[in-house]
Each structure stands twice: as structure tokens, then as C-alpha cells.
Amino acid sequence: MGEERPSVTVRFAGDSGDGMQLAGINFSFESALEGHDIATFPDYPAEIRAPRGTLYGVSGFQVRFGKEEILTSGDEVDVLVAMNPAALKRTLHLLKEGGILIADSDAFDAKNLRLAGYEFNPLEDEILKQKYRVLSLPITSLVREALKDSPLSVKAKDRTRNMFVLGLVFWIFGRDLNIAKELIKKKFANKPDVLDANLKVLEAGYYLGETMDIEVPKIKVAKASLPRGRYRTITGNQATALGLVTASKLSGLPLYFVSYPITPASDILHDMAKYRYMDIVAIQAEDEIAAISSAIGAAFGGSIAVTATSGPGLSLMSEALGLAVMTELPVIVIDVQRAGPSTGMPTKPEQADLLQAMFGRHGEAPLIVLASATPADNFYMAIEAVRLATTHITPVILLSDLYLANGAEPWIIPNVETLPKWEPHLWKGNGEYKPYMRDEETLARWWAIPGMEGAQHVVGGLEKEDVTGNVSYDPLNHEKMVKLRLEKVKRVAEDIPLQEVNTGKEEGDLAIVGWGSTYGVIRSVVKQLVEEGYSVGHVHIKYLNPFPKNLKDVLTRFKKILVVEMNMGQLAFLLRGTFLLDVHQFNKVQGVPITERELKQTALKLLK
Amino acid sequence: MADTKIALKPADFQSSQEPRWCPGCGDYAILKQVQTVLAEKGYQPHEVVFFSGIGCSSRFPYYMNTYGMHTIHGRAPAIATGLKVMRPDLSVWVITGDGDALAIGGNHLIHALRRNVDMNILLFNNEIYGLTKGQYSPTSELYKVTKSSPWGTAESPFNPVLLALSAGATFVARTIDREVKHQRDILKQADDHKGVSFVEIYQNCNVFNDGAFADFTDKKKQPETTIFLKHGEPAIFGTNRDKCLVVENGKLKVAHIKPDGELPENVYVHDETSLEKALLVATLFGPADQVPRPFGIFYRVTKPTYEEQLRQQRERAKRKMGEVSLQDLLYGSETWQVK
Numbered sequence: 001m002g003e004e005r006p007s008v009t010v011r012f013a014g015d016s017g018d019g020m021q022l023a024g025i026n027f028s029f030e031s032a033l034e035g036h037d038i039a040t041f042p043d044y045p046a047e048i049r050a051p052r053g054t055l056y057g058v059s060g061f062q063v064r065f066g067k068e069e070i071l072t073s074g075d076e077v078d079v080l081v082a083m084n085p086a087a088l089k090r091t092l093h094l095l096k097e098g099g100i101l102i103a104d105s106d107a108f109d110a111k112n113l114r115l116a117g118y119e120f121n122p123l124e125d126e127i128l129k130q131k132y133r134v135l136s137l138p139i140t141s142l143v144r145e146a147l148k149d150s151p152l153s154v155k156a157k158d159r160t161r162n163m164f165v166l167g168l169v170f171w172i173f174g175r176d177l178n179i180a181k182e183l184i185k186k187k188f189a190n191k192p193d194v195l196d197a198n199l200k201v202l203e204a205g206y207y208l209g210e211t212m213d214i215e216v217p218k219i220k221v222a223k224a225s226l227p228r229g230r231y232r233t234i235t236g237n238q239a240t241a242l243g244l245v246t247a248s249k250l251s252g253l254p255l256y257f258v259s260y261p262i263t264p265a266s267d268i269l270h271d272m273a274k275y276r277y278m279d280i281v282a283i284q285a286e287d288e289i290a291a292i293s294s295a296i297g298a299a300f301g302g303s304i305a306v307t308a309t310s311g312p313g314l315s316l317m318s319e320a321l322g323l324a325v326m327t328e329l330p331v332i333v334i335d336v337q338r339a340g341p342s343t344g345m346p347t348k349p350e351q352a353d354l355l356q357a358m359f360g361r362h363g364e365a366p367l368i369v370l371a372s373a374t375p376a377d378n379f380y381m382a383i384e385a386v387r388l389a390t391t392h393i394t395p396v397i398l399l400s401d402l403y404l405a406n407g408a409e410p411w412i413i414p415n416v417e418t419l420p421k422w423e424p425h426l427w428k429g430n431g432e433y434k435p436y437m438r439d440e441e442t443l444a445r446w447w448a449i450p451g452m453e454g455a456q457h458v459v460g461g462l463e464k465e466d467v468t469g470n471v472s473y474d475p476l477n478h479e480k481m482v483k484l485r486l487e488k489v490k491r492v493a494e495d496i497p498l499q500e501v502n503t504g505k506e507e508g509d510l511a512i513v514g515w516g517s518t519y520g521v522i523r524s525v526v527k528q529l530v531e532e533g534y535s536v537g538h539v540h541i542k543y544l545n546p547f548p549k550n551l552k553d554v555l556t557r558f559k560k561i562l563v564v565e566m567n568m569g570q571l572a573f574l575l576r577g578t579f580l581l582d583v584h585q586f587n588k589v590q591g592v593p594i595t596e597r598e599l600k601q602t603a604l605k606l607l608k
Numbered sequence: 609m610a611d612t613k614i615a616l617k618p619a620d621f622q623s624s625q626e627p628r629w630c631p632g633c634g635d636y637a638i639l640k641q642v643q644t645v646l647a648e649k650g651y652q653p654h655e656v657v658f659f660s661g662i663g664c665s666s667r668f669p670y671y672m673n674t675y676g677m678h679t680i681h682g683r684a685p686a687i688a689t690g691l692k693v694m695r696p697d698l699s700v701w702v703i704t705g706d707g708d709a710l711a712i713g714g715n716h717l718i719h720a721l722r723r724n725v726d727m728n729i730l731l732f733n734n735e736i737y738g739l740t741k742g743q744y745s746p747t748s749e750l751y752k753v754t755k756s757s758p759w760g761t762a763e764s765p766f767n768p769v770l771l772a773l774s775a776g777a778t779f780v781a782r783t784i785d786r787e788v789k790h791q792r793d794i795l796k797q798a799d800d801h802k803g804v805s806f807v808e809i810y811q812n813c814n815v816f817n818d819g820a821f822a823d824f825t826d827k828k829k830q831p832e833t834t835i836f837l838k839h840g841e842p843a844i845f846g847t848n849r850d851k852c853l854v855v856e857n858g859k860l861k862v863a864h865i866k867p868d869g870e871l872p873e874n875v876y877v878h879d880e881t882s883l884e885k886a887l888l889v890a891t892l893f894g895p896a897d898q899v900p901r902p903f904g905i906f907y908r909v910t911k912p913t914y915e916e917q918l919r920q921q922r923e924r925a926k927r928k929m930g931e932v933s934l935q936d937l938l939y940g941s942e943t944w945q946v947k
Contacts, residue, residue: 033944183942232943242938249934256694277925277932281693281918286719290686293679293716297659297690300677301698305690323680413943416934450675450691450698453654458623458669460678461662470625471670 002174002218007066009074010169012162013091014083015052016045016059019162022187023081024061025408026166030179032233032410035223036065039520040408041073041593046263046347053107053115058090067222071520073407075595078219079172081165083107083139085116092122100172100217101132102165106140133217137208139164146204150197160194160201167205173219177206227412234411236375236404237264240308240334241271243382245278248304250383250421251390255280256298256305258291260313263346264402265336268308288313292320292333299329300459302426302449304386308334311353312342314397318360321395325365325485327459328436328445330389330396334382337401337516339591348591349403351516352567357397358545358574364482366489368392369545371399373519376411378404381542383419390424392492393444399544401566403517403593427455435459435469442495443488490546499548501537503527507557508535510606513583514564515541515571518594522564525600534607541571552579560606562586564599618643621653623673629664634785634811635732639671641788642701642730645795646674656699657691659684661708664739665732665811668703682713685720685729689914692725696915699799700727707737710746710766721775721804723914728798728805731768736817754816769906770890772806773883779805780886780907785812786825790836790903797905803913823896824903833896837889837904839880842871845900852876853889853900860888862900880908 010027012020021042028040043060050057064074080095082088084107095101108121122128123136143164147157163184170177181199188195209216234242248255257280259269272282281303285291288309295305309317314335324331337353339345357369368388372381378400385398427433427448433455438445448455457469465472466480501511502519504526514522519540526538539554541547555561555575561583563572569585576583586602588594621643629635646656656674660666662681669676675698679687684702692700702720709717709731720729736754737743743756747768751760772780779801783794791809798805810821823833831847843853844865853876854863863872879885886907892899912920 029942033942035946186941226946228946230939230943230945232940245937246934254694256690258690275937276922277929278934278937279922279926281922283693283918285686286715289683290689290716290719293683293686294690294693296679297677297687297692298694299690300657300675300687301691301695303694319680320683327677412946413938416938450657450695451654453652456653456673456675458658458672458676458678460669460676461680462678 002220004220004222005066005078006068006222007064007070008079008173008219008221009062009064009077010079010081011060011062011077011091011094012081012165013058013060013087014081014162015087016047016050016057017052018059018083019159020059020061020083023162023166024063026180026183027169028063028065028408029183029233030170030175031063031065032231033179034175035226036067036221037070037224037226038063038065038233038408038410039070039073041403042406044347053084053086053112055086055090055116058087060087060091065221067224069224071524072593072596075597079169081169083161083165085112085118085122088122089116089118095132097131099132100135102135102137102168104139104161105136106138135216142204142208143201146200147197150200151193152197156194157197160197163198163202164205167202168209168216171206171209172216173221177202226410229412231410231412233408234376234379235267235406235408236372236378236400237267237336237406238271239376239378239411240382240400241268241275243379244272244304244306244386245275245280246379246416246419247383247386248280249416250419251304251386251424253390253424254303256295256303257282257307258285258294259308260285260288260291262288262310262313264338264405265308265310265313265334267405268334268336288316289320292317292324292331295331296320296324296327296329299324299331300327300450302447304332304390305330306332306334306386308336310336310338310346311340311344311356314353314356315360319362321367322361322363322365323461324395325361325367326461328393328485330393330447332385332389333395333397335397335399336405337399339589345591347402349401349517349593350566350589350591351399351401351518352570352589353399354515354544354567354570355573357399364486366486366545367394368396368489368492369399370396371516371542371544372404373516373540373542375404375407375409379411387420387422388492388495391422391444391495392442392488393425393447394489399516401517427452429455433457434467436464436467438484442491443484493546493549496543496548499539499541499551499554501554502540503538504530505535505537508537509558510534510536510560510562510603511539511555511558512536512562512564512603513539513541513555513571513575515544518564518566521594521596521599524596525603528596528600529603529607536603536607544571544574547578552581555579555581560584562603562606564594566594615650616647616652618647621646621673623671625670627671628667630815632814633664634734634813635665635668637785637788638730638732638791638809638811639668641792641795643672644792645799648796649799651699656701658701658703659688659691660703661705661713662739663705663708663737664813665703665705666708682708682711683716684708685713686716688727689720689723689725692727693915693918696726696919702727702729704729704731706731706733706735706745706747706768710768710771718771718775721772721777721806724776724778724803724911726803726913726915728807731806731808732811733768733808734811734813734817735765735820736813738813738816742816767890767893768808770887770893773886773890773907777806777907778803778909778911779905781806781905782808782810782903784810784821784824784903787903794905801908803911824901829896833900835900835902837878837902837906839878839905842875842877843889843902855888860892880905883907
């Protein structure tokens with residue numbers, strides 16, 4: 001029954017109104033349910049409905065699934081769906097030689113070819129046919145034929161083309177249609193005609209595989225051997241939202257979430273707004289300045305106060321973050337990074353806010369900076385951000401990015417009983433309260449909240465005298481307070497895990513170092529290199545300020561260090577500056593993830 | 609809590625910090641009145657929170673023995689919103705100035721008013737930047753000469769009352785530092801109001817803008833230049849109480865009352881619950897020698913507060929979804945088992 005592969009990558013590409021995201025999500029979920037590990041990469045334009053047929057309107061969804069640990073959404077694709085010429089033009093370079101191309105030949109008309117800049121119909125090109133297995137099918141006609149009895153308009157019928165290709169792809173991989181049908185039934189439960197049409201077209205696509213004159217290859221992919229447990233798929237943004245709600249329940253503190261909509265962080269706001277039934281507050285502010293400001297107010301009032309944003313929003317929050325540092329209040333900012341500066345490429349990933357998170361404030365204003373490594377890791381890092389903020393009474397920035405935010409992976413759902421609990425550093429009312437009295441070990445000031453009798457105090461942006469909190473312009477006091485605030489953040493290193501070598505050798509020739517969403521690609525390359533006999537280790541840093549205490553020791557066990565980032569070298573800058581280490585860099589700022597191939601080539605050069 | 613309360617005096621709300629405003633500053637009077645109102649209303653210091661932004665008036669929280677935060681320029685309404693939403697049990701006050709609230713903080717002010725967050729916003733309006741030593745503010749009169757406008761400004765001032773009404777505030781009032789009784793009465797009613805209360809307080813800056821409101825405070829001029837609005841009463845003023853406001857063609861005009869004391873048919877009778885009337889009377893904003901300036905409560909209506917609506921939504925969502933455990937939430941809708 002066809003050929004067998006350890007993993008396969010499929011990309012659905014079409015107009016931004018063609019339902020490619022829906023087809024991709026459906027296929028990904030079905031893949032996970034079938035027992036595969038998966039990694040996904042939704043890649044869509046900023047325009048909601050770009051003019052049809054244009055190159056800039058192409059929306060894509062890439063999913064890789066297989067039996068091995070799936071760490072990236074794949075450098076190249078095995079199956080490419082191109083709903084029109086523009087989609088083909090934008091994505092054909094990703095298709096492996098010998099890969100399957102499914103195209104809607106009806107959409108390759110003169111107008112669409114011209115919009116995509118083709119002078120001829122590529123589907124009729126002999127070279128294309130030799131290089132790939134081309135399934136050029138009149139999908140639009142087939143869909144209309146399948147729906148000839150449907151009451152839907154032609155336009156509405158054509159909108160089900162995504163289900164046709166989904167059905168066909170299901171057939172190629174010998175999938176069970178029932179799961180997909182269930183998902184579609186949920187999606188269109190209130191629109192019986194649309195539901196009926198989608199189901200019919202899904203089946204039409206599926207059974208075409210059996211009845212077609214031309215041979216459609218069948219591909220078998222073995223199931224992954226995932227650890228036992230109950231699973232769901234989860235995106236980074238979903239994981240962040242769930243992590244925040246969980247942190248509130250674990251700590252027993254009320255949760256205030258506030259955000260101003262911005263791509264790619266808005267989904268966190270959407271989820272949090274939905275979760276009001278979990279007894280949380282989630283509101284939309286008038287801008288990012290109001291978001292962080294009201295979070296500071298909520299934190300003053302004894303809540304876990306969180307805001308989520310992206311780079312431009314973080315810039316707007318800079319001033320208020322200075323206030324949070326000065327008043328020493330536990331606010332949490334989640335920065336879902338995107339390609340900048342300015343509006344940049346708001347729907348493309350980048351990791352270029354690290355130095356903004358570290359230093360993007362006036363004055364000496366240190367705070368905790370964390371970064372999650374995978375979509376599901378956002379769940380744990382959101383909890384960690386809350387734990388550290390409410391234990392050390394300091395603001396925290398958690399860095400995520402677009403690739404993590406929108407990417408999905410199977411997640412083994414933790415038993416909530418096994419999650420860490422902690423005690424927030426709240427003032428218990430014993431003795432006289434002074435706002436800048438500190439815990440001797442952590443230097444965290446005591447968090448006394450309005451309403452507590454006898455603990456009235458005023459905090460603010462002006463420099464305060466140590467202990468009493470009275471306004472002070474005393475030169476030595478200011479220096480003391482600057483040092484205290486810095487030392488408080490430094491001591492967080494006592495409360496975070498030591499740095500481990502995540503993959504590969506504990507010491508050797510090359511450490512490949514990363515942070516954030518490069519986790520998958522680095523791990524994958526290091527595994528390959530180790531298998532090939534190289535002495536390579538993967539060091540992934542999730543605690544960026546402060547660094548783990550042993551980070552330098554871990555790094556210096558390797559002869560060479562390669563720092564991999566989707567920016568121009570921001571972590572490299574920090575490592576050099578902090579440890580005086582000589583590091584090599586691999587940097588990519590193209591708004592697309594780093595590929596395994598390019599990283600491996602770079603690593604191999606350093607290993608020669 | 610209520611039964612254990614001890615009656616406090618204004619001085620009990622005074623912190624140990626010595627106020628550092630210039631001698632003669634109007635802020636002293638307001639501080640005193642706020643402390644008096646809190647004592648009269650029976651608050652305990654730990655139940656009250658003062659937020660301020662940046663500017664002379666924003667030193668206010670340091671002089672109160674309550675909770676407080678001296679925040680950053682213009683953001684106090686947003687910061688206060690975060691606290692009030694999470695802590696509706698506390699009495700929340702925002703102390704701000706004309707630069708803080710209307711220049712850098714304009715956006716947060718209008719949104720706090722629009723949302724009807726239950727807090728008292730006191731705008732100390734001195735029509736000048738005092739802390740930065742004398743630049744013009746968004747309420748400085750057109751052509752005013754200041755350090756930053758040596759040839760005079762080229763911009764018209766905000767009418768803060770009109771702005772607050774337009775933004776949807778549910779309690780809008782104007783008072784003046786020298787009229788301590790009027791001020792105290794307004795502050796008390798502002799705090800009684802469930803919802804956002806916006807109080808513009810004309811406040812003399814005796815260093816950089818001395819006498820800005822002398823037309824309204826000078827005992828000789830005052831009867832001719834001010835109208836103290838009262839709900840349900842005609843707007844009468846004048847040294848001999850011989851003038852009133854009348855409505856003509858949808859506009860307000862000054863008319864003389866006949867010696868027999870009979871009021872004209874079209875006399876303006878104030879109605880706090882009418883937005884139309886509030887907007888109309890708020891338009892009286894011209895030079896004091898030409899147009900009398902209204903003081904008092906322009907508008908007062910009850911609407912659900914932001915924090916109360918959020919609470920109700922939360923309760924509705926909880927009823928609709930039933931008991932959802934954290935574990936259920938993590939499971940979501942689609943899961944599968946790997947054995």
C-alpha cells in the first residue's frame with residue numbers, strides 16, 4: 001500500500017479567502033489524532049482579503065507529521081496544494097523533487113496567470129511534469145458538479161474547494177474521514193446547507209483518489225511513539241492563555257488580563273476574554289500604554305496582572321515598565337514578537353525584541369526576561385513568569401514569537417495536581433509595614449495591598465528611601481536603590497533551573513545556542529550531527545535575565561559556540577558582553593523560520 | 609467592617625509628609641477639603657486609594673495617610689481603572705491637572721469617563737504648567753504669553769466640562785479652590801455618585817499664573833461673573849440677583865429680571881439629569897466680563913459601572929458554562945489518548 005516515510009510535510013496554499021488555514025488545521029488535528037507527532041506553520045498575509053489571485057494575497061498552512069519527534073514544520077514539502085497560479089509561484093520552490101503537486105487547473109486561467117506573472121500555464125510545462133508528480137485537476141468544476149443539487153450560490157459552493165483538496169490529501173495518506181467530518185460538523189453546526197456541502201465535497205475529493213484515471217500515489221507514515229497520556233493540540237497563544245489561568249489557580253491570586261489588539265498576540269486576548277467563566281478579568285484597553293498602566297494598578301491591588309502585545313506595543317509600554325520597576329510591582333508582559341521595526345512584517349516571525357526587553361527603558365531598569373521554546377512550552381513559561389513575578393515582586397517580560405504563537409503541536413495535558421505551587425510574597429500584617437522592607441534572601445519587597453489595615457503606603461515613580469519609601473534625592477540612597485533593584489533581579493538566578501545541554505553532547509567541539517522558537521530546528525540539527533558522529537550539544541536558554549548561574553560553565557565546555565537567532569545577533573551580543581565569550585553567529589531575518597539545511601551547513605563549516 | 613469603624617477627623621487622613629507646594633498655592637485648600645470629606649463620610653484610611661500623574665497637584669497622594677500611587681504623566685486614570693476593576697471595594701480617587709489629564713493623558717481620561725469606572729477624578733485646573741515652570745497648557749487661553757509661547761499661543765483651550773460630558777461622564781461638576789464650602793459639597797456628592805465623577809477645580813497658581821480665576825473669586829466681581837447651578841432652579845445671578853439665563857433659539861443669553869421679580873418665560877432652569885441642558889450650559893465659556901461662568905453640578909445620571917458590568921458578565925459566563933475545573937479547561941474540546 002504505497003511508499004512508507006518517517007515524516008511528511010504538506011503545505012496548503014491559496015488565496016487568503018480559500019480556507020487554507022481551516023484545511024491545514026483540520027489536517028493537522030487529524031494527523032495528531034492518528035498518533036503522529038506534528039509541527040505546524042501557518043503563513044498568512046496581513047491583508048484579511050487581499051485581491052484574489054495576487055501574489056501578496058497567498059495564504060499558506062504547512063504541517064509536518066511523522067513517527068519520529070517532529071521538531072520543525074519542515075524545510076521542504078512533500079505535498080503541495082496550490083489553489084491558483086499565485087500560490088504555485090510563491091510556494092513551488094518549497095516542493096521537493098518528486099513531490100506531489102495538487103493544483104486546481106480551473107483557477108489557472110488567463111487572468112490569474114497574469115496576476116501571478118506567468119507568461120504561460122506552468123501546469124502544461126513538461127519540465128514541471130518531469131520534476132514533480134503533478135495532479136492538475138479541474139477542482140472548481142468537480143466541486144460544482146458534486147454540489148449540483150445544493151441550494152448554495154456558486155460563490156458559496158466554490159468556497160468549499162478547500163474541503164475537496166483536504167479529502168484528496170486524506171486519501172493519499174489513507175486517513176479516516178470520520179474525524180474530519182466531526183470537526184466540520186462542529187464548525188458549521190448552525191449552517192446546515194454549508195455543512196452538507198462541505199461534507200459532500202470532502203467525500204468527493206476523497207473518493208476521487210479511487211476513481212481517477214491518473215494514478216494518485218498513496219503514502220504511508222508510521223505513527224509516532226509518543227509518551228502515554230491524554231493529548232490535545234495546542235498553539236503557543238493557546239498555551240499562554242491556559243498557563244495564565246492555571247497560574248492564577250495555583251497561586252490563589254485573582255487574574256487581571258488586559259491587552260490592546262495586535263498581531264500576533266490578539267489570540268491570547270480572545271482566549272482570555274472567553275475564559276471569564278474561570279473567574280478571571282480580561283479586558284481590552286484603549287492602547288498599550290493603558291494596558292500596562294492598568295496592569296500596574298491591578299498589581300498594586302493584589303492581582304496577577306498581565307498584558308500581551310507585540311514589538312510596537314512593547315515600545316509603547318516602556319515608560320510604564322519603568323514605573324513597574326521603580327514601584328517594584330509584579331506585572332507580566334508577554335511579547336509575541338514579529339518582524340520589525342515599526343509595522344514591519346506583522347504576520348512574519350522574528351526574534352528581534354530581546355534587547356528591547358532587556359534594555360528598552362530609561363534609567364537602570366532591570367527586570368526578568370524569559371523566553372519559551374515551543375508552542376506548548378508557553379504554558380509552563382507563562383506559569384513561571386507569574387511565579388517569579390509574584391515571588392520576587394518585580395516585572396517580568398516573557399518573549400514568545402509568531403512562529404510559536406500560531407504553530408501547533410500535540411501536548412500531553414498535565415495533571416493539575418502535579419504542577420508547582422508557590423506562595424506569593426504577600427505582606428502578612430506582622431509588625432509595622434514599610435513599603436521597601438525586603439526579604440533578606442531574595443531582596444523582594446513585601447507586597448501589601450490596599451484594603452489591608454495599617455499597611456497604607458504610597459509608591460510612585462520618584463526615587464524612594466530604602467525601607468521607608470519616603471521620597472529621597474539623597475545621592476547615596478539613589479545609588480543604593482539602583483543596586484538593590486539590580487541585585488534583586490540577579491538573585492532570581494537562585495530560583496531558576498540550572499542550564500542544561502538540551503540535546504547531544506555535554507561537552508565537545510560545538511555548542512549550538514539558541515532561545516525561543518529556534519528550539520526545534522537546533523534540536524533537529526544537533527540530533528543529526530550527533531548521529532553522524534560529531535561532538536555537538538544544543539544549549540537552549542529560556543532564562544535570559546538573569547542567565548542561569550552555570551551558563552558560562554556549560555558554554556565553555558565546548559570549543560566553539562554558535563548562536564542561532566532570527567535577528568542580527570542580540571543574544572550573541574549579551575553573551576559576549578556578559579561572559580567575554582567569543583561566539584559565532586547564525587542570523588536570519590527573512591520572516592521565515594531557519595531551515596535545518598542551512599543551519600546544518602553552517603555548523604558543519606565550524607566543525608571542519 | 610462597618611460596625612468596627614471609628615469616626616475619624618480630617619487630620620487622621622493627613623500623612624506625616626509636609627506638603628511641598630508653594631506657599632499660597634490653591635492645592636492646600638483642596639487637600640484640606642478632600643480630607644474633610646473622607647472624614648465626614650466615615651472612611652478608614654486603608655479603604656481609600658489616591659492615584660496621581662505628574663504635575664504639582666500629583667504630589668497629592670504623598671500627603672494622604674491612605675494607599676496611593678504617584679504614577680507617570682497622564683496615566684493615572686488607566687492605572688486607577690486596573691485597580692478599581694479588581695478591587696471595587698475600595699474608594700478610588702484620581703488627582704490630575706490640566707496638563708496631565710488633557711494633554712498627555714487625554715486618551716486615558718476620555719476612556720475612563722466613557723467606561724464609567726466608579727472613581728472620582730479631580731482635575732486641578734490652573735491653566736498653566738507649574739512644575740515645569742510656566743509653559744502654556746491645554747486650558748490656557750488663546751494668545752496667552754508664557755515661556756513656551758513668547759509671542760502668544762495659537763491654540764484654543766479645552767473646555768474640560770464640555771469634554772467630559774461629550775466623553776460620556778455620568779457626573780460632571782466645576783468648582784473653585786477659594787469657595788471651600790461649595791468645593792466640599794461638590795466633592796462629597798462626587799464621592800456619593802456611583803460611577804465616574806469628573807470634577808474640574810479652578811485652582812490658582814500664585815507663582816506662574818496668579819489671578820487666572822480672579823474674575824470668579826474676587827468678591828466684588830463674583831456675583832456678576834458666576835452662576836452657581838442648582839438642580840431644578842432657574843439660573844439667577846448678579847450683584848442684585850437681577851440677571852438670569854434665558855434660552856433663545858436654542859442658545860443661552862443673559863436677561864434682566866424685571867423689578868417685580870417675575871422671571872421670563874424662557875428662563876433657563878437647570879436639570880442635572882438632562883444631557884442636552886448640561887451641554888448647553890457648559891458652552892458658557894467666554895470672557896468673564898461678557899459671559900457668566902457656571903459652577904456646580906452640570907450633569908448627574910446613574911448608569912451601570914464598568915466594574916459592575918464586568919462582574920455581571922463573569923457571573924453570567926459562569927452560570928452558562930457551569931462548573932469548569934482547571935483540569936477540564938486544559939483538556940479543551942478535542943483530546944485523544946495515547947496508550
